[in-house]
Amino acid sequence: MTNHEAPEVRAVGHADHEPADHESADHESADHEPADHEHGDHERSAMRAVLGVVITVSDRCARGEAEDRSGPLAATLLADLGVRADVVVVPDGVESVRAAVGDALAAGARLVLTTGGTGIGPRDVTPEGTRPLLARELPGLAQAIRDRGAAKLPAAVLSRGLAGIAAGRDGEVLVVNAPGSPGAVRDAVAVLGPLVGHVLDQLAGGAH
Secondary structure (H helix, E strand, O other), X not given: OOOOOOOEEEOOOOOOOOOOOOOOOOOOOOOOOOOOOOOOHHHHHHOOOEEEEEEEEOHHHHOOXXXXXXXXXXXXXXXXXXXXXXXXXXXXXXXXXHHHHHHHHHOOOOEEEEEOOOOOOOOXXXXXXXXXXXXXXXXXXXXXXXXXXXXXXXXXXXXXOOEEEEEEOOEEEEEEEEOOOHXXXXXXXXXXXXXXHHHHHHHOOOOO
């Protein structure tokens, strides 16, 4: 692991921050509406006290030159789904992303959501830092997030974000890359909302 700036951790509920300005597929969307979905008893159980981590990937935010609006928003929206997530801020880079996701897996997170660095700029390498940690990819989930964004902003199709399953301390973990804007975070969590309980239940060995 190459050296990178020390992660900054913020708890759920902090004020929204500025997005990274390098994200090619950043976009805004309408106000978040909690997902209307039902879970079976096992899935409801799987969503109790779920530990998550949100990783904001941004050089400017890591240097303190911009406020991170996306990460704290993601944590707040995930809390509505029953996922308790702290926010870690790291600079762009393959090694910094890989280290932050790896730390989250080792800490026992069951859901890791990154925001930022999924576009086509020279420093947008979040997918490259994430992919080596994925045992299985979920391309349909990543595509659904792009499709939701593209319905409002055509440039959302340029996001290269991944979704997949990684090995964590306490079992398999859902890992999702979202672009680095509040709108993109809202879209990603809106797509995750009806699915996250079922996915975590399946990863825990629940019946189909």
